[in-house]
Amino acid sequence: MDSELNVTYIILDGHVKLDNYRYLYFMIMFTAYIVIICCNAxxxxxxxxxxxxxxPMYIFIAAxxxxxxxxxxxxxxxxxxxxxxxKQIITYSACLFQVFIFYFLSCSEFLLLAVMAYDRYVSICKPLQYPTIMRNTTVSILLVLAWILPACQTSIPVVLNINNKLCSFTLKGIFCNNSVNHLYCVSSRVLSIYGVVVVLxxxxxPMLFILFTYTKILIISYRSFGEVRKKAAQTCLPHLIxxxxxxxxLTYDMIIIRLESDFPETARFVMTLQIIMYNPLCNPIIYGLKMKEISKHLKQLQSVIFILSLLSLLC
Incomplete structure (x- = not known):
């Protein structure tokens, strides 16, 4: 690429033996994406x-x-x-947008899990007050905050880096994340400190809040009769997993970024694939199998699909 293109384009240099396995990679990731869309939807x-x-519990799961x-x-x-x-390239502006969406949605996941933990805490520890506390208005406010707060906080460093001068145009990754900070000529200490604040x-x-609420739930469940323990296990275990x-x-992502130069290329590639595959694939499976009401409706749907398949074959 010429110098003018180098100013606006970033090379994604994290692929391993792409020339040999490009079609295998494509089929695996395409299948994973279709499964993610179908299962979650x-x-x-x-x-x-x-x-x-x-x-509220199921609305938060849907979110x-x-x-x-x-x-x-x-x-x-x-x-x-x-x-x-x-060529595996991406425009600098598109790269920053991908960074923003990646961390905005990653952080909102923690906040949604914290909201779900609060919902379970109220349901199990304060069952009589649950309808009063978890009203539709409260649910709506919690959902909006779970998306608005991380969106606002993660957008600030992205906006401030738009006009930052680049001294390198090769990113050691298969998509844009905070590794883009290694491309800048001068790293901002203020933004680094701000990044730590955002992570906190x-x-x-939120993680500490989740652990605190589930500790309280476990204490209440231990002191209660079997039905409360069963309810706690059925509804809280999927969230903890x-x-x-x-x-x-998230720890993987931080390790990859911090140890970028010392991390083996193949290991970094495999760990990056886990980051983008594991949770989107596991979430619907865990909630579909562990949540009793959702599992019941899934079995009914399977029966309907089976009957329709038989009818189509007979016709």
Whole structure:
């Protein structure tokens, strides 16, 4: 590329043996993307259609699954194009937009999990006050805050970096994340400190809040009779699994960025794929299998699909 293009285009240099495996990579990631869209959309559709699922817990689950679809859509289409392209490049402005969407949705996932933990805490520890506390207005406010707060906080460094001078145009990754900071001629200490504050606000503090609420739930459940314990296990276990998964993936992302030069290329590639595949694929599976009401409707849907398939074969 000429010097003029180098000013506006970033080379994505994190692909491993792309010339040999480009079609294999494409098929794997295309299949994963279709599965993510179908599985998440199916559960969201069931929650929308069935009135008995119009409860705060299931509304928050639907929001989390929509978040997963948006997160995947930010990464997968560009990634699939890159697998089939001779040059893996992205405009600098598009790269910054991808960074913003990636961290905005990642942080909103933590806040949505924190909202779900609060919902479970009120439901199990204050059941008589639950209808009063978790009204439709409260649910709407919590959902808006879970998306607005991370969007506002993650947009600030992106906006400030728009006119930042680039001294390198090769990004060691398959999509844009905070590794883009290694491309700048001068790194901003203020933005680095601000980044730590953002991580505390929308990741660490929500995680601590989740752990605190589930500790309280476990204490209440231990002191209560079997039905309360069963309810706590059925509704809280999926949230804890998702939290542990996402915490590990966020740690992966930080490790890859901080140890970029020392990290083996293949290991970085595999870990990056886990970041973008694992949670969007696991969320609908975990909630579909572990949440009793959703699982019941899924089985009914499977029966309907099976009957329709038989009828189509007979016809």
């Amino acid at each position: 199916t559960i969201v559709g069931l929650i929308v259609i069935h009135k008995n699922l119009h409860q 989390l699954l929509v978040n997963s679809v948006l997160f995947s859509t930010n990464i997968y289409p560009k990634l699939l194009i890159d697998f089939l392209s001779e 606000n929308v990741a660490i503090f 998702i939290l542990m998964n996402y915490s590990c993936l």
